[in-house]
Amino acid sequence: MFLSKEIVLQAYKKGLFPMSDSHEDPYIFWVNPEQRGIIHLNNFKISKSLKKFIRKYDYSIKLNENFSDVIKLCARNKYRNSTWINNQIIDSYTKLSNTGKAISIEYFEEKKMLGGLYGVILGEIFCGESMFSLKKNASKICIAYLAAHLIDSGFKIIDTQFYSDHLSQFGTIEIPQKEYLNILNENNLKDDLSINKNLKKNILEYF
Numbered sequence: 001m002f003l004s005k006e007i008v009l010q011a012y013k014k015g016l017f018p019m020s021d022s023h024e025d026p027y028i029f030w031v032n033p034e035q036r037g038i039i040h041l042n043n044f045k046i047s048k049s050l051k052k053f054i055r056k057y058d059y060s061i062k063l064n065e066n067f068s069d070v071i072k073l074c075a076r077n078k079y080r081n082s083t084w085i086n087n088q089i090i091d092s093y094t095k096l097s098n099t100g101k102a103i104s105i106e107y108f109e110e111k112k113m114l115g116g117l118y119g120v121i122l123g124e125i126f127c128g129e130s131m132f133s134l135k136k137n138a139s140k141i142c143i144a145y146l147a148a149h150l151i152d153s154g155f156k157i158i159d160t161q162f163y164s165d166h167l168s169q170f171g172t173i174e175i176p177q178k179e180y181l182n183i184l185n186e187n188n189l190k191d192d193l194s195i196n197k198n199l200k201k202n203i204l205e206y207f
Contacts, residue, residue, distance in 0.1 A: 070132075
């Protein structure tokens, strides 16, 4: 099946998201997990050790300035041996970013991008897709900045798709597919929010 940005958005409204068997595979398949991972942003949390890294400020964070590079590094980098992100997915999500429906958070040190993540805006939900880290804690710091921007902009939930021990440290819980679809049905009646680029306060004050 071949993707478009319109197909991706309609699928998200039904709880579906695309994956491929490999970067080289030209086709995609749709996933709708029986158990869904989500973070209620009012319960988002970060560890004391991560707070220490955030306070160092020997890095810079950018919002949606290098989306194409982020998704390509999520698909393929020296630490990733396999991927579910093929060229169809890269192309469709990059087009979504050009319309403001997908965004990336990017971690830089000395003008070199060492971490990032991307996802899709759906009403008051941010649907997280993938992340990468070329340096310890880079992607974690991106998640923290993402959450701060989302809270500041009025978002309610991060959809992490799946639950994992790694994501649980940020407050991820697992809910049944039926419960997630009920959340989606209510969310689909709401207009897409936009993300404020300029935070009103230090990100640690949001948590």
